[in-house]
Amino acid sequence: MAGWRTRLSQQVSADLATARGAARRLAVEAAETAEMARRAATESLEVARRKQAGLTATHRRILDHITRRAEAQIDAAVSDLAAVTAPATGAAGGSPWPQWKRVSSPRREPMWLLRMGELSVGSGDPASRPPALVGLADHSHLRLSPDAEAALPGILLRTLGSAPPGAVRLTVYDPERLGGSLAGFAPLAPCGLLGFVGPHGLSTMLDEHVEHIRRINATVLAGDHASLLDLATATGRRPEPWRILVLLSADMPEWTKEQRAQLARIRRTGVACGVHLLVVGEDLPDDTDTVAVTATHTSLTAAARIRLDTPPPKELITGTCRDIAREYSAGPQPTRLADLIPETLWTGDSSDGLTVPVGEGANGRLAELTLGDSPPHALVGGPSGSGKTNLLYAWLGALTSRYHPDELELYLLDFKEGVSFARFASGKRDPSWLPHVKLVGVNINDDREFGLALLRHLRTELRRRAEAAKRHEATKLAELRQVDENGRWPRIIAVIDEFQVLVDGRDEVSAEAVTLLEDLARRGRSQGIHLVLASQDIAGIEALWGRPSLIAQFTLRIALPKARRLLADTNTAAEEIPRFHAVVNADSGVSEANQVVRLPDASTREVWEPLQAGMWRRRPRDNDPPRLFDGDHVPLLPDNPITAVPAARGGEALIAVVGQAIDVSSHAASLRLTRTPGRNLAVLGTRAVEACDILAGAALSVARRHRVRVTLCCLDADAAGDAYRLVAALEETGAVVDWQTSLSDVVADWNHHPGELPHLVLLYAVDAAGSSLDPVGRQRLREMLLSGPENRVHTLGWWRSVPRLREDLGGFAARFDSIDAWVALDVQGPELAPLSPQPGGPTWYPRARRGLFFDRAVHRTAEVIIPYDTDSVLPTVDNLLTREATR
Numbered sequence: 022m023a024g025w026r027t028r029l030s031q032q033v034s035a036d037l038a039t040a041r042g043a044a045r046r047l048a049v050e051a052a053e054t055a056e057m058a059r060r061a062a063t064e065s066l067e068v069a070r071r072k073q074a075g076l077t078a079t080h081r082r083i084l085d086h087i088t089r090r091a092e093a094q095i096d097a098a099v100s101d102l103a104a105v106t107a108p109a110t111g112a113a114g115g116s117p118w119p120q121w122k123r124v125s126s127p128r129r130e131p132m133w134l135l136r137m138g139e140l141s142v143g144s145g146d147p148a149s150r151p152p153a154l155v156g157l158a159d160h161s162h163l164r165l166s167p168d169a170e171a172a173l174p175g176i177l178l179r180t181l182g183s184a185p186p187g188a189v190r191l192t193v194y195d196p197e198r199l200g201g202s203l204a205g206f207a208p209l210a211p212c213g214l215l216g217f218v219g220p221h222g223l224s225t226m227l228d229e230h231v232e233h234i235r236r237i238n239a240t241v242l243a244g245d246h247a248s249l250l251d252l253a254t255a256t257g258r259r260p261e262p263w264r265i266l267v268l269l270s271a272d273m274p275e276w277t278k279e280q281r282a283q284l285a286r287i288r289r290t291g292v293a294c295g296v297h298l299l300v301v302g303e304d305l306p307d308d309t310d311t312v313a314v315t316a317t318h319t320s321l322t323a324a325a326r327i328r329l330d331t332p333p334p335k336e337l338i339t340g341t342c343r344d345i346a347r348e349y350s351a352g353p354q355p356t357r358l359a360d361l362i363p364e365t366l367w368t369g370d371s372s373d374g375l376t377v378p379v380g381e382g383a384n385g386r387l388a389e390l391t392l393g394d395s396p397p398h399a400l401v402g403g404p405s406g407s408g409k410t411n412l413l414y415a416w417l418g419a420l421t422s423r424y425h426p427d428e429l430e431l432y433l434l435d436f437k438e439g440v441s442f443a444r445f446a447s448g449k450r451d452p453s454w455l456p457h458v459k460l461v462g463v464n465i466n467d468d469r470e471f472g473l474a475l476l477r478h479l480r481t482e483l484r485r486r487a488e489a490a491k492r493h494e495a496t497k498l499a500e501l502r503q504v505d506e507n508g509r510w511p512r513i514i515a516v517i518d519e520f521q522v523l524v525d526g527r528d529e530v531s532a533e534a535v536t537l538l539e540d541l542a543r544r545g546r547s548q549g550i551h552l553v554l555a556s557q558d559i560a561g562i563e564a565l566w567g568r569p570s571l572i573a574q575f576t577l578r579i580a581l582p583k584a585r586r587l588l589a590d591t592n593t594a595a596e597e598i599p600r601f602h603a604v605v606n607a608d609s610g611v612s613e614a615n616q617v618v619r620l621p622d623a624s625t626r627e628v629w630e631p632l633q634a635g636m637w638r639r640r641p642r643d644n645d646p647p648r649l650f651d652g653d654h655v656p657l658l659p660d661n662p663i664t665a666v667p668a669a670r671g672g673e674a675l676i677a678v679v680g681q682a683i684d685v686s687s688h689a690a691s692l693r694l695t696r697t698p699g700r701n702l703a704v705l706g707t708r709a710v711e712a713c714d715i716l717a718g719a720a721l722s723v724a725r726r727h728r729v730r731v732t733l734c735c736l737d738a739d740a741a742g743d744a745y746r747l748v749a750a751l752e753e754t755g756a757v758v759d760w761q762t763s764l765s766d767v768v769a770d771w772n773h774h775p776g777e778l779p780h781l782v783l784l785y786a787v788d789a790a791g792s793s794l795d796p797v798g799r800q801r802l803r804e805m806l807l808s809g810p811e812n813r814v815h816t817l818g819w820w821r822s823v824p825r826l827r828e829d830l831g832g833f834a835a836r837f838d839s840i841d842a843w844v845a846l847d848v849q850g851p852e853l854a855p856l857s858p859q860p861g862g863p864t865w866y867p868r869a870r871r872g873l874f875f876d877r878a879v880h881r882t883a884e885v886i887i888p889y890d891t892d893s894v895l896p897t898v899d900n901l902l903t904r905e906a907t908r
């Protein structure tokens with residue numbers, strides 16, 4: 022028994038030991054497994070932590086990137102917004118108060134938007150934040166909530182400062198504080214730019230604004246434009262002011278039904294007519310048409326928050342209002358030349374006429390002038406200083422900017438002293454010219470012949486056009502231009518300022534001028550040639566009154582202030598108009614056709630020069646500068662005054678130049694020295710300098726083109742210096758020159774060189790020989806004059822009076838057929854009778870630097886010339902003496 026127990030016990034012990042061992046092993050294994058699991062878990066945790074850190078960094082990087090990009094986009098959008106809004110806000114609309122000043126917004130564009138504060142967006146510095154903008158004038162009505170009331174003075178000041186003085190008018194309805202809240206604007210009140218209305222004036226004020234809107238619709242917009250802004254865009258004109266009606270604490274629910282109805286009308290129709298409501302502290306029913314502003318938002322900027330600017334300093338408000346009031350009270354600025362200039366140059370077609378604006382009419386629109394088939398010609402009148410020249414500048418500026426130089430040509434003459442048209446020609450100070458101008462004549466008050474020359478030139482052009490029209494069976498310019506597509510037929514305007522100088526004399530010049538004017542006025546209408554005659558002097562107009570058929574053609578009349586007799590007798594409108602205005606009348610001056618026009622300043626160089634420079638830069642390639650004739654200028658002997666003129670038979674003709682013709686082409690007046698009897702020249706008169714110039718010009722012009730023999734004899738000590746200088750100049754041309762001191766020797770030898778070279782005999786003060794020339798000598802002189810030309814000996818002589826010439830030619834019975842050509846200086850017309858085909862002599866009033874030239878071979882009547890100045894083409898006496906000394 023003990024044995025099994027022992028065995029059992031041993032067995033149990035052994036099993037227990039085994040079990041313990043197994044348990045221990047299991048425990049160790051479990052511990053190992055647990056340790057491995059722990060390690061694995063730790064590692065996993067570590068990996069997870071690392072992953073999480075990586076992911077967090079990546080996420081942060083992505084987030085940063087996205088944030089930066091978003092910020093950059095916001096900043097770009099902000100600066101885009103600022104750039105986009107900048108032009109719309111303009112200086113006075115948008116600049117912060119420290120830099121703020123008054124600047125008018127452009128006329129054709131909508132009034133600038135107004136800065137109220139800034140949008141709270143963007144990351145950058147507050148200065149670059151986009152402005153919070155609202156529009157009032159030209160844009161909409163505005164409503165400020167009570168917490169935004171502080172913005173009111175700023176909005177009003179910016180509006181006032183963006184427009185010219187007087188262009189914004191304020192009416193303030195402020196029943197609570199009776200205008201106290203806008204006291205800074207008070208300086209505008211005395212001149213009517215600001216009105217305060219109390220409770221009793223409300224209905225009247227609303228009625229007035231409604232009536233104003235009605236008037237604008239009926240008379241200003243007149244169905245042609247949808248709004249005043251449309252009118253401004255189309256025409257550049259702002260004929261009506263903006264009216265801002267400020268309603269402060271208006272307590273509208275208490276208003277009568279009629280008052281509310283009137284307000285509703287203003288809301289519906291006001292903006293198009295420049296009437297705007299600025300309501301403070303009231304809720305308007307159904308205000309979708311009104312921009313609402315609170316301290317933090319505007320209905321335009323939706324969810325974006327805004328921050329309002331601080332109000333402008335009080336002194337800025339009062340100072341600005343005082344300036345505006347002062348400038349407004351000083352009167353409106355005249356219209357500007359720029360208002361007459363089209364945006365694109367030279368788009369007009371002149372086939373049917375020339376129509377351009379010239380100033381501002383009473384209705385605020387541009388008033389136009391037309392020249393064409395009707396009215397064809399214009400008369401402009403007004404006393405000195407009334408602005409005629411300025412009117413002509415404005416008209417010409419508008420014409421030349423609208424019509425291309427192929428559509429319009431200008432001929433401009435000014436008979437009064439001064440150089441008013443000289444600016445259109447190229448000069449030393451300003452080399453540009455007006456490309457349409459063909460001819461400018463200034464300082465021609467003594468040279469009426471130049472006016473005549475212009476009229477003759479126009480008559481020739483008229484004939485050319487009439488012939489072309491006949492060929493093409495056209496009855497007027499428009500038709501001719503249609504059928505002759507390749508022809509160049511611009512309209513021509515000839516402007517003659519102070520034309521009375523040309524027509525009010527009692528001589529042949531006036532008679533011919535009036536006849537030519539009559540012809541041009543009558544027939545020019547259909548050929549596109551238009552006359553504009555201006556005069557300050559009633560006499561000018563009166564010279565025409567005697568010619569009813571002539572004056573009847575001048576149906577366009579422009580009367581400057583105080584012009585007399587220009588309009589119909591009963592029409593006194595010109596007496597009543599203020600400075601810088603004109604009565605324009607296209608119906609021969611009858612009162613019903615009056616149109617009062619305010620004219621722009623077109624005279625000052627700053628206004629004119631940029632316009633001319635712009636056209637000059639765009640001138641056609643073949644556009645030549647206009648010919649300028651200045652009566653005060655003495656022309657120099659040109660190098661080559663004549664182009665080669667072939668002789669009738671063999672060789673080239675000897676052509677002696679005597680001066681510059683007073684002519685449209687300013688050509689050289691000359692005589693041909695042919696082998697015909699009489700081809701000599703006599704210069705007559707006592708003006709030695711001019712006589713020397715004529716002889717020098719004649720001799721040099723021949724000697725420069727032909728080798729000649731010259732015999733020179735000077736009998737006037739005062740002229741000897743010039744004669745001596747001429748000899749030197751002639752020798753330089755290769756001429757064979759013989760200086761004689763005795764006239765007897767000259768006439769004794771005149772035919773000693775037969776046939777060799779053409780021979781010029783230059784005699785200075787021939788008559789001074791007097792008694793020193795015995796009868797034989799006198800006879801030889803006559804022979805030389807009579808027979809010389811056939812032998813190529815031509816005498817160019819200076820006699821100081823006609824009687825002395827006559828004496829040298831044979832006394833009382835003298836015949837003048839040996840003198841074909843003469844130039845008279847200070848010799849009266851009747852004295853020239855024996856030399857002239859005109860009975861009693863030519864009409865000639867001697868004047869300085871002018872000569873009367875007659876050549877029997879070509880002239881029917883004598884022509885006025887300007888002796889060329891030869892001083893600068895002759896060597897100086899000092900030069901000659903030095904030359905002699907070094908020989």
Ligand SMILES: Nc1ncnc2c1ncn2[C@@H]1O[C@H](COP(=O)(O)OP(=O)(O)OP(=O)(O)O)[C@@H](O)[C@H]1O
Nearest residue numbers: 355404405406407408409410411601620621622624
């Ligand atoms: N619309 C205008 N706006 C501003 N200034 C003007 C205007 N019209 C004329 N003026 C100025 O008035 C002055 C006289 O004008 P303007 O020379 O045209 O007169 P006028 O009638 O031609 O005189 P005159 O015959 O004596 O030359 C000039 O200084 C001119 O600049």
